[in-house]
Amino acid sequence: MTDEQLSRLSTRPSTTELLFEWFQRIVALYCLIFGVFYWVRLLGFYEGPLWRFDLMPTYWQVAAVLLAVFFPFAAIGLWMLASWGPIIWFICAVVETVMYAALPDLFGTNYSVLAVHAMVAIVYIAFVVVISRRRRGREVSHY
Template identity: 45%
Template sequence: MENDSPTVPKRTLTEILYVVFLRLVAVTSLWFGLQYWGMLVGYSLDGQGRFDLLTVPWQVAAPTLAVVFPVAALGLWLAVSWGPVLWALAAIVQFLMYETWSEIFGTNTFVLLFHGLVAALYVLFRIAFWLDDRRRAGQVTTHLP
């Protein structure tokens, strides 16, 4: 049964793809968060990443990311404005860890490439929304004689 109610907004293809994109990033953010929790409680890395065995920089970074990534995942899944903000915060922290302070945290090229790809796709979606808004604004204008 088709719903033609005027109260239900029609979504554009861009909006639908954007929500799908956010949910895929949400799943990966949850995965990142679970990896950090697994490390901190000794489940992964043969117990070598337990919180009490980590160096101080890791004791600061790992619990922070273990909390921020799952919360960002929730915001991304719900497609609310704070989801991408928290994801960006976590991505910046990981960029600083693996690029700026690589002598402390090591390197992780995959994570950096992944975050770069997600950021680029996010910017492309924002540009697409801007272009859609401009197109709609152009259709609404009236021509006065």
């Protein structure tokens, strides 16, 4: 194989890399939905005990504002496949995990959100490990 053929092969994404891109875009959509959910609560369209920003306790105000801004931001980063997208998602996941797992007396419990964050993290780590191993294997075989 010539160097030109090798460079063309290495720039074409593998099936795993394409699946990883689609996975990130699916997570981006769910981040956008979560962000809209928090904005709905802040604007007062949510029918529940904390249905409007001025009626929320301070700890809910801080969490809701942070997540209303960060989730759409994470969605943009994940959709664009930017390196900072997963980092912003991770911040959101940590905040919600602390809210619902460490402080259930303040925020209540929401095991479905915790399960979704755990599944996304596990799948993300699996993709990164598989892709890095394949890239390392390709680099070794080129020498």
